[in-house]
Amino acid sequence: MSHTHVELRDAYADSVVLLEVSKAVAATPGVLDAQVAMGTPLNVEVLTGMGFEVPPCSPNTMVVALRVGSEEEVPAALAAVDAALAAGRRDSSGSSGSDGPSAVLPRTTGRALRRTGSTLALVSVPGEHATAEAVDALDAGADVLVFSDNVPVEQEVALKRLATERGRLVMGPDCGTAVVDGVGLGFANVVPPGDVALVAASGTGAQQLMCLLAAAGVGVGDVLGVGGRDLSEEVGGLSTLEALRRLDADPGVRRIVLVSKPPAPAVAARVEEHAAGLSTPVDLALLGPGRPDLTAVAESVVAALGGTAPTWPVRGTARPARGGHLRGLFVGGTLCDEAMIIAAGRLGPIRSNIPLSPELALGPDLQSDGHLMVDFGDDRLTQGRAHPMIDPTLRLEQLARFGADPATGVLLLDVVLGHAAEPDPAALLAPAIAAVDVPVVVACVGTTADPQGLDRQAEALAGAGAEVHLSNAAAARRAAELAGGAA
Amino acid sequence: MSTGPIVAAGADLFATAVESQGVPVERVDWRPPMEGTSADLATVLTDPLRADANRRAVEAVLGVQAVLVDVAPASEVLGLSKGEFLHAGPPIGWERTSGPLRGALMGAAALEGLVDDPEDAAALFEAGSVTWEPCHHRSAVGPMAGVVSPSMWMFVIEDAASGRRTYCSLNEGLGKVLRYGAYAPDVLDRLHWMAAVLGPVLRDAVRTTGPVDVTAILTQMLQMGDEAHNRNRAGTLMLLRDLSPAMVSGPHPSSDVAEALRFIGGNDHFFLNLAMPACKLALDAGRDVEGSTMVVAMARNGTDFGIQVSGTGDEWFTGPAQLADGLFLGSYGPDDANPDIGDSAITETAGIGGFAMATAPAIVRFVGGTVPDALATTRRMHEITLAENPRWSIPVLDFAGAPTGIDVTAVCRTGILPQINTGMAGRVAGVGQVGAGLVNPPAEIFPKALAALAARTRSRA
Structure with missing residues (x-):
């Protein structure tokens, strides 16, 4: 015998926090199954599949669904939910402006940038909401890295056109990896600093190159992610061109490697032509049949810098x-x-x-x-x-x-x-x-x-x-x- | 390439990963936008016109210097003729009018001699033999019911740079007054006296003194504990200071002048009717900028709450007016109150009133709050506004400028609704004021305005 309990809450937490909450609650003694999730259609489907009856709700509603041995165990399980949610809520003490009961935390990316005078924002909200935060960052005069995926491509194009007009860089959407001024953003490996820079329409492609170069003793400076679709026909390499322009103007950069998933051939040709006109040499790691793989590109970069590639471990x-x-x-x-x-x-x-x-x-x-x-x-x-x-x-x-x-x-x-x-x-x-x-x-x-x-x-x-x-x-x-x- | 802490919105994991490298992170307290707005938000926010349009709209608003140049009857300056009335809020038909608006219109009909007994006036409005339209449609604003009839005297406010003018009636005081829907004989007697004595005394004083800088008085009163919506005490006294020499030395009998001085000095809200048209004058300068998402008017008629937005012309986006939350006079209670009414939310639209609550700690209890609430309210309003007004600064917030220029997209993104300080009118025609408190617009009007902005953006693309 088991008892199910489903309740809706007017609250929000991101999916990563809720995954952790669900995991923590499910591990509570007496709890057979637990899922705490925002009421998106997909989550409701998952919950229904788990045998929970979910009342009509919106994606802005938090659904707490519990299966416990008996009804008496519900309060303890709910207490576990609250404790896990509280633990997931971040400590705001490091945030500026936290001066007592009248403090107001910044609710938008633009507001946070203006309050702090910062020039770089990292956006990882759900994809349908990411464009708003990213434009807000551009409005505040900042560059922005959009980790979020599932951003409609027409929004990506509009966003990058605005950025190009203003000389700002949009890294992403769906940009998993960047290193800016030595700080790893998103998924990034710890490598020695150096004068090779990467422009990456591929997060894990950039990580592979960073790690191979590090193993060969070659350091990497900035890694500017541009999002996996940047070299598609629709987007046309808008962020790639801005990233190349910046790195070419940086006297600390001796060599640039451009890495991408298989690009649209016409865009690849345009970017290749542009790269050939820069004063900094650009190595192309554009994946595709008949093109060198990432390891081969890493080896040629090492050779171009006068080194010898090691035997890869x-x-x-x-x-x-x-x-x-x-x-x-x-x-x-x-x-x-x-x-x-x-x-x-x-x-x-x-x-x-x-x-x-x-x-x-x-x-x-x-x-x-x-x-x-x-x-x-x-x-x-x-x-x-x-x-x-x-x-x-x-x-x-x-x-x-x-x-x-x-x-x-x-x-x-x-x-x-x-x-x-x-x-x-x-x-x-x-x-x-x-x-x-x-x-x-x-x-x-x-x-x-x-x-x-x-x-x-x-x-x-x-x-x-x-x-x-x-x-x-x-x-x-x-x-x-x-x-x-x-x- | 980057300065300051890295700002992070979304999954905390990425913020933590940056912090683990010893780099400071400023976190955004991000929450999903109002339901159903994400596609429209993306469209409007990526509108190539928007950023520049908002910058121009805000600069136009902040650039206006409002001065009081004249006091004159509405028949003269607004061209109102007998049987024409203005009222607060968006347009409304008689059958949907609230008690206080009905009461004020009925009282005004009696004031104009259309009927002997205000109770008989309802038939005129039902029959449609008289006309009424929003103050906002005639460059005017009116507090509470906001009813203006031809014989009422108006403040005339001017932007010297452009010659544009706005208008507002003279404030009657608190309690049983026409703007709260009361129309008893003493209410009408007071209005007759205001037209016969107060108006002419003020007209001659203003004409003798020369233009009175209302924007500058607003600057000073915000530093003296007024937020210029529910507290106007310092502003009223500064106006008296400016006008009383000319009043005393003017052509009017000393008994009239004394009564006028006593009336103004005894009515802490007298300056509200100058603050409101000054705010409207400024906001009107920001109208009709294609692509701008800035709110240029918030107004209520006791039934509907409406907003107008710079980028969507004169269209009203309306929803049900809400009941204020606050304190009640005497034995009145929540059941006696009418939903929100008046054009006075023009002050909040311009960045003062509820938006400047931090500067008016003396009245936070009157509207049911605490001092920390007041500070937090003003800070919160910065989250939904485009600019700070450098002229209107708030000492307790280290002289930060008043949060100015409500951005429809910011309201939809944050769900933070504009905070309005307001008086509460009785639900029944003829009752008058029953209390004061805090109120918000109905949330739904902001997604409506956003949808209209998105439609225009798409039609331009």
Whole structure:
């Protein structure tokens, strides 16, 4: 027997806080199941699927849904909800203007910028609301990094046109990674400072380059993210051009690397032409069949600076090949793209939710009886939930599923370390890897200075039976080889 | 490339990750916008005209210097003829008028001699044989019911730079008065005296003294504990100081002058009727800027609360007027109060009144609050306004300028509603004032205005 309790509250907290709250409440003795979420259609669907009856509510309503052993346990569970919400509420003591009962916290990005005289804002509100905060930052004379995804492309274009008019930089939307003045924003690795700068229409692509260059002893200064769609036909590289202009004007920058997921060819050509006219040399890491992979670009940057690329580190050895299909489960979209391009050249077509060509698209069930690679960071898989670099639940489920599938010949995973990522990804991933029999290859993107520690993470994963590479390209080649493709 | 702390809005994880690198973070207390507004917000906020339009609208408002240049009957300066009336708020038909507006119109009809007994006037309005329209449509504003009839004397306020003028009737005092819907014989007697004695005395004093700088008096009174909506004591005394020499040395019998001085000195709200048209004069300068999201008028007729926005011309966006929350006179209680009424919210629209509550601690209890509430209110209004008025500064907030220029997009984004200080009229025609308190506009009018702005933006794209 169990008892369910559903209540609506006129309150708001972001999805990451609510995930933590739900997790904390679910771990309370006597609570069988708990979900605290904003009343978005998607969340209501999830709650209904969990067997809760949710009264009509709006996305601005907080839904508290509990399943407990008996009705008597409801008050204790609600107390746990309140305690977890209170813990999730941030301490405002560090905020300016907190001078007693009449203090008013800034409610908009523009107001906060004007109060503090700041010139950089970081926006990670839900995508449908991100444009308002970003424009507000531009109005206040600041640059803005928009971490939020699910921002309509026409809003991105309008936003970037305003920024271009005013000489401001919009990093994003869906910009996961940037380093500005040595500060990592969003997901960023800890690398030595240097005179190589990156312009990145790809967060994990930038992280891979930073980490490879760091391993080769080459430091990286600014990393200006521009959002994954910046080099699309619609957006036309507006932020890329502004970022290149700034870095070219910066005397501290000796070399620029432009990294992107497969761009629109016409835009790539325009940007390439523009880059050729700059006084600072620009290396292009524009992924695509026949183009150099990220590791190759890192090697040529090291060479151009007069160095020699090291042998990229590998830890552990994969279990022996057993025949079967390659299944790649990624949190980084660019890492997934790169792996697909490399593996497809050896294994043939690979189905994906971010396919290299449309006929290879996977259905929403993410099922295929052939080779397959899934990007769990894709917009469609992050609606109403946190990014897989923060919340690994979805990928772990699929890892167990594909690991148990006799048709799987090899599992290829990425693990991305650095600021803002999970504090210890190996803690959950290593046992999951140990629990399956198939060979597992991991691209672990990180540095020894990252909060999670590259060595500690790689060793834990290797100890669980994985073969751990720093180079994603090398990991993809190795996985393709284990799946029976030519080396 | 960046200075100051990094500002973070949204998931706290990213703010924490920046702080862990030893970099200070200023967090935005972000919450979702009013329901159903996110698409319109994105459209209006990315309108290429908006930022410059708002800058121009605000600068126009802040640039106006309002001076009192004359006092004259409405028939002369507004061209009102017998059977024409003005009233507060957005337009309204007789069948929907509230008790206090009805009472004031009926009293005014008797004042103009259209009927002998105000009670008989209802038939005139029902039959439509007289006309009534908003003060705002004739460059005027009126407190509470805001009823203006041809024989009433008006303050004439002018912007010397442009020659534009606005108008407001003379304040009758508190209690049983026409603007609160009372129309008893003593109410009408007072109005007759104001037209026969007070108006001419003031006219001659103003003409002799020369233009009185109302904007400058507002600057001073805000530093003397007035917020210029529910407290106008310092402003009233400064006006007396400026006009009394000319009143005393003018052509009128000393008994009339003494009565006029006693009347003005005994009515702490006398200056409200100068503050209001000065605010309207300033805000009218910000009208009709294509792309601007700034509110240029907030007004109530006791039934509807309406706003007009710079970028949408003369269109009114209306919703139900709310009941004020505050204190009641004598044995009156919440059931006796009429919903919010009056053009006096023009003061809040211009950044004073409830927006400048921090500067008027003496009346925070009168409107049911505490001093910290008052400070927080003014700070909160900065979250929804485009600018600070450097002329109107608030000492206790380290001389920060009054929060000026309500931005429709900021209201929709934050859900923070403009805070208005107000008097409360009795629900029944003829009763008069029953209390005073705090009130907000109905939230729905801001998404309505936003939708109209978005439609214009899309039609221009």
